[in-house]
Amino acid sequence: MARTEQQSNDKFAGRWFWRYAAPAAFYPLAGKIEKIGWVLAVVLAAIGLYMGFFVAPTDATQGEVYRVIFIHVPAAWMTMVIYLAMAFWAGTGLVLGTRLSFMMSHALAPTGAIMAVVALWTGSLWGRPTWGTYWVWDARITSTLILFFLYVGYMALSAAFDDKKKGDRASALIALVGAINVPIIYFSVKWWTTLHQGSSVRPGSSSMATTMLWAMLIMTFAFWAYCVAAAMHRLRTQIIEREAGAAWLDGATK
Amino acid sequence: MYCGYCVGLGGLQGARGFVNPCSSLRLEALAAERGGKAVFTDVSVNVEARTLLRVLGPNGAGKTTLLRILAGLGAPSAGSVQWRAPDDSERSPNEAAMFAGHANAMNEALTVAENLSYAAALAGIDCTPMNLRRALTQLGVEKLINRRFGSLSQGQRKRASLARLLLRAQAGERAWLLDEPFVALDTDTQAQLAALIGEELAAGAIVVLTSHQAVAINAPKMQELML
Amino acid sequence: MYCGYCVGLGGLQGARGFVNPCSSLRLEALAAERGGKAVFTDVSVNVEARTLLRVLGPNGAGKTTLLRILAGLGAPSAGSVQWRAPDDSERSPNEAAMFAGHANAMNEALTVAENLSYAAALAGIDCTPMNLRRALTQLGVEKLINRRFGSLSQGQRKRASLARLLLRAQAGERAWLLDEPFVALDTDTQAQLAALIGEELAAGAIVVLTSHQAVAINAPKMQELML
Amino acid sequence: MSLRAATGAVFRREMQLFARRKSDWANPIVFFLIVCSLFPFAVGSESEKLKLIGIGVIFVGALLASMLSLPRLFEEDARDGSLELMLASSEPLAVLILARITALSLGLGAALTVATPVFALFYALPFDVAGMLALSVALAVPTLLLIGAIAAALLVSARGGAILTAVLVLPLTIPTLIFGAGAALRVLNGQSPVAELALQGAFLLLALALCPLAAAAALKISTD
Amino acid sequence: MSLRAATGAVFRREMQLFARRKSDWANPIVFFLIVCSLFPFAVGSESEKLKLIGIGVIFVGALLASMLSLPRLFEEDARDGSLELMLASSEPLAVLILARITALSLGLGAALTVATPVFALFYALPFDVAGMLALSVALAVPTLLLIGAIAAALLVSARGGAILTAVLVLPLTIPTLIFGAGAALRVLNGQSPVAELALQGAFLLLALALCPLAAAAALKISTD
Amino acid sequence: MNWESWSAFWDMGGRGFFVWGSYGALLIAVVAELLSLRSARKAAIRSLHDDHETL
Numbered sequence A: 001m002a003r004t005e006q007q008s009n010d011k012f013a014g015r016w017f018w019r020y021a022a023p024a025a026f027y028p029l030a031g032k033i034e035k036i037g038w039v040l041a042v043v044l045a046a047i048g049l050y051m052g053f054f055v056a057p058t059d060a061t062q063g064e065v066y067r068v069i070f071i072h073v074p075a076a077w078m079t080m081v082i083y084l085a086m087a088f089w090a091g092t093g094l095v096l097g098t099r100l101s102f103m104m105s106h107a108l109a110p111t112g113a114i115m116a117v118v119a120l121w122t123g124s125l126w127g128r129p130t131w132g133t134y135w136v137w138d139a140r141i142t143s144t145l146i147l148f149f150l151y152v153g154y155m156a157l158s159a160a161f162d163d164k165k166k167g168d169r170a171s172a173l174i175a176l177v178g179a180i181n182v183p184i185i186y187f188s189v190k191w192w193t194t195l196h197q198g199s200s201v202r203p204g205s206s207s208m209a210t211t212m213l214w215a216m217l218i219m220t221f222a223f224w225a226y227c228v229a230a231a232m233h234r235l236r237t238q239i240i241e242r243e244a245g246a247a248w249l250d251g252a253t254k
Numbered sequence B, C: 001m002y003c004g005y006c007v008g009l010g011g012l013q014g015a016r017g018f019v020n021p022c023s024s025l026r027l028e029a030l031a032a033e034r035g036g037k038a039v040f041t042d043v044s045v046n047v048e049a050r051t052l053l054r055v056l057g058p059n060g061a062g063k064t065t066l067l068r069i070l071a072g073l074g075a076p077s078a079g080s081v082q083w084r085a086p087d088d089s090e091r092s093p094n095e096a097a098m099f100a101g102h103a104n105a106m107n108e109a110l111t112v113a114e115n116l117s118y119a120a121a122l123a124g125i126d127c128t129p130m131n132l133r134r135a136l137t138q139l140g141v142e143k144l145i146n147r148r149f150g151s152l153s154q155g156q157r158k159r160a161s162l163a164r165l166l167l168r169a170q171a172g173e174r175a176w177l178l179d180e181p182f183v184a185l186d187t188d189t190q191a192q193l194a195a196l197i198g199e200e201l202a203a204g205a206i207v208v209l210t211s212h213q214a215v216a217i218n219a220p221k222m223q224e225l226m227l
Numbered sequence D, E: 001m002s003l004r005a006a007t008g009a010v011f012r013r014e015m016q017l018f019a020r021r022k023s024d025w026a027n028p029i030v031f032f033l034i035v036c037s038l039f040p041f042a043v044g045s046e047s048e049k050l051k052l053i054g055i056g057v058i059f060v061g062a063l064l065a066s067m068l069s070l071p072r073l074f075e076e077d078a079r080d081g082s083l084e085l086m087l088a089s090s091e092p093l094a095v096l097i098l099a100r101i102t103a104l105s106l107g108l109g110a111a112l113t114v115a116t117p118v119f120a121l122f123y124a125l126p127f128d129v130a131g132m133l134a135l136s137v138a139l140a141v142p143t144l145l146l147i148g149a150i151a152a153a154l155l156v157s158a159r160g161g162a163i164l165t166a167v168l169v170l171p172l173t174i175p176t177l178i179f180g181a182g183a184a185l186r187v188l189n190g191q192s193p194v195a196e197l198a199l200q201g202a203f204l205l206l207a208l209a210l211c212p213l214a215a216a217a218a219l220k221i222s223t224d
Numbered sequence F: 001m002n003w004e005s006w007s008a009f010w011d012m013g014g015r016g017f018f019v020w021g022s023y024g025a026l027l028i029a030v031v032a033e034l035l036s037l038r039s040a041r042k043a044a045i046r047s048l049h050d051d052h053e054t055l
């Protein structure tokens, strides 16, 4: 059984983590993080896109179409990173019983799912000119699709409970079960693609110019900043919904 | 129907290997939540053997919630529940008590005997055919032992499912947690159940009861808990 | 709150196009079955406007079954039910009466207003926003009009769903069939509902009521039916 | 006039529910997507094979997704008591049921139709086949929901769940399946799909005429 | 001793239910049969085509049939209150759940395993492939039920039904699907299926070790 | 500078559909997410103040 927040608070009283584990304390901090996130996202995206389109040279083998990479790769990475973060907070919530942890994983899930859609969409559009087809049953691609299913399952499950607290714990459990399965699925799909190799074209890796690499890295940081800001915004909305009636909220939302 | 273990021989090993047939119950600063909202807080009470504890309160006061916590079916948000044997060793709720809620806990496709012996096995009771027949006879439904539960009338169902409480090897051995047990019973059966509760109390059991109906029960000791 | 149509002007066309706002009810040699077994037989009764009909009987006597037949939700196995306007023309149960059973008949994902206007449309009532607001105000829950039904507490739910009865264009226009309406209501709301029933009766309606609780209702005329 | 009000109310409520509870249409789509992506794992990823089974898989997936949405028609209403409002109404029950099915068909049908061509990409199907498949699905979903409503109405008060619904409904949908998948197969083979489409339309009209009446009778039986 | 008695009781009860209610295993088989026979209508009946898709269709059909049987695990018990007997027991919940899943796996697994080679003949698959497919199904059904038990336990107190169960469970079964269908494909191609079978066995063991614990935690969450 | 003219920029060496299709989808996704974030916040604050009235 999970410890209750009260018990945990007593035990760990005074540590910074527990101070911010209280929604009331984290609400203003989340606001600050959110603001910084939006600013960074806009600035970094501006720099990254400028570099990507105007500084980075045309790719020798692919031509201009490779410029999709500046959003495709960051989106694909965020899909995985956010899933891990979501499962981490879900686990924290189950073990420590802190409300904020569950809210954190709920706040991350929709952004993660959107990143999965962006990775799949941009990858498909990129695949057509490079591999001659929109879709290939490649291991990396297929795992991204399954990761998308796991996100949707998590969100659908938490929406299926009228009792929020139960929904929190139930969906946290399914997030953890999914997290254990991700590597199993990845290696199974990899095995499967080698089993069925032949017709499908496999993604080749091209050596990249350093400006391309830089543009991609900067865009990755822009995606990070965006995802953090969006998650913090969603987190604050949830705090408002769930702490309705708490006195401190009146001042905070006026 | 007198429970020797309880009054005089606490801690002595019984003839068939039973230790400490009776219990006492202590709630300390108990609080519970449902759906994130506090239902009750700071409930403390001490119940000895041979006591009837009536839990009172309006709809939604948390009576069912409390009984489920006592049965080990829910966790309190704060405080503690302790079932203790007379020698003061702690017991698990499942060893100490039997819970009967709104639902019958009987599968309609199985016979009465099959349902009851399943319930006994899960409660850790060694249910002999004799025990089973005796329990059904006490409720006047021994004829139904091999009938499919789904083929019984509402009243017969209720009686057959109450037989679960009487499966224990020895009267008074376990506490009874009864949530609105008189609902849907006609007056005869109500009186019969009240008598059974009285006997169990006399034999040394604790009975915790919620009921919106005022049914007279002949209890050695009585306590009330208002939620 | 006096229903002129009913007493003096039976059959006259009302100002807003309503004919015959009140009804009378006649049961003749009514019998019903559930699951192949007779529940009651040979029930005959005659109920005029402004009458409270209390249906009495133990659990399983068939009170709910009877009310559902009156509402047109079930068919009798023998006999007949006739709802009649004062000019003696026959009316369908849906035009003549509104039924409120154990369930709230409100969808949890929709708002109170959406639920109520759906119910009104199916009952053939032309539900204006004003009607709706007035009904909710009478029950003291006008603030909840745009709240999702699922977000209400049990008591708020019960009140909001009772507002369905008050949506009729004119008091006394329809008979009310109430199956255990006081269950789960606190004493204040019980009194409030009893007063509303009294007003509806005074305005000319028939009210048919089953209740295991004894709540005082101020009725112009009262009949009892024992099942 | 009152009939119009009642039907309008039933239809509007269904649409409000769709708008309010995203999972009602999102889950069937995701289910559809998952079923479609299971087959390549079992059959192999060679695009020739995939092209062969693609039409069948997508069509069966859409059938299963709409079949599993059937409980939505009456189950929740039966639980919360609002089904009685519909049963007690003096308007003809069949028309009210038809309004409900129409709303569900529009919501679910639109979602599945939009998703179909996207999934066709998984199976390396050409654009014109994908389009025809979407049209077939758009015609098939209402037919299936109409037939399925009868089973859903019968099962309101029975134990058995999704699997019994499937056992009752799926055999009845075989004609729709044959001609629905057939139309897309024709296009894949460069032939004209007109005959198949006409037959699908005929099935839909027949279902429109008969199924609401049967579902109304079934609902009366199972709630009596 | 008491643990053995309790587990035995859970197992025995499940078996009695299977014996008493034929529809519990008959319906999934019929569903399986229907799904398997839908595809030839949609794909065409040339035996070359059928052979290509047969393994995949049969395997996915078995997955869907066992997934739709999942509600049987806890739903009815939650409704009639007997789930509480299991929850209140002092024996470890995970072991009791394992006993239940074992019984269901034996009942449903046996039925599906016996049906598989018959359906394989529909798809013109050779005997050795049919046999290997039956073995694969026999290994896959328990794995699926173990994984699915987690979702079934979570959904005891949630709205959502069969379709949400599918959305939660199916993605997690992809590894089982890959190696289960893979083993039969190997035999079809005249290769050795040992590696695939070994991996399937490994998944089953892993699921045996982890899933009952997760399902017990899930059940506690949803009945709290 | 990579591009001779704006039209060359939009053309992306003949692959404009794929490149702008990708960036456009990202834009739509981001805008949709931002809108839904904002409407969810508004709804939360509205129901917060509704609650206060009825308490």
Ligand code: HEM
Pocket: A069, A072, A073, A076, A077, A080, A119, A120, A121, A122, A123, A124, A126, A127, A128, A130, A134, A135, A140, A141, A142, A143, A144, A145, A202, A203, A204, A205, A206
């Ligand atoms: C885990 C998810 C993914 C990651 C980490 C990822 C990462 C990458 C990286 C680093 C590249 C550039 C390096 C290279 O050329 O190999 C790339 C290229 C590509 N990706 Fe992804 N990707 C993911 C998912 C997807 C998906 C879902 C699709 C398609 C729907 C896709 C389609 C492509 C295509 C077409 C290319 C260009 C390949 C080429 O240059 O030949 N990727 N991806």
Ligand SMILES: Nc1ncnc2c1ncn2[C@@H]1O[C@H](COP(=O)(O)OP(=O)(O)OP(=O)(O)O)[C@@H](O)[C@H]1O
Pocket: A163, B034, B035, B039, B057, B058, B059, B060, B061, B062, B063, B064, B065, B066, C154
């Ligand atoms: N499953 C649940 N999820 C969320 N809240 C619940 C749940 N069950 C009960 N509650 C709430 O918990 C509170 C206590 O409920 P409980 O059933 O314990 O009351 P009770 O005293 O037994 O009432 P009654 O006299 O009606 O049986 C109520 O406010 C109720 O609304």
Ligand SMILES: Nc1ncnc2c1ncn2[C@@H]1O[C@H](COP(=O)(O)OP(=O)(O)OP(=O)(O)O)[C@@H](O)[C@H]1O
Pocket: B154, C034, C035, C039, C057, C058, C059, C060, C061, C062, C063, C064, C065, C066
């Ligand atoms: N769905 C059903 N199928 C078969 N029999 C039923 C069904 N519902 C009720 N019955 C039976 O019909 C009889 C009358 O039931 P009804 O619900 O009308 O009683 P009631 O007088 O309303 O009782 P209560 O006071 O408990 O509300 C009972 O014997 C009951 O067992």
Ligand SMILES: [Mg+2]
Pocket: B063, B064, B065, B179
């Ligand atoms: Mg209670």
Ligand SMILES: [Mg+2]
Pocket: C063, C064, C065, C179
């Ligand atoms: Mg009744």
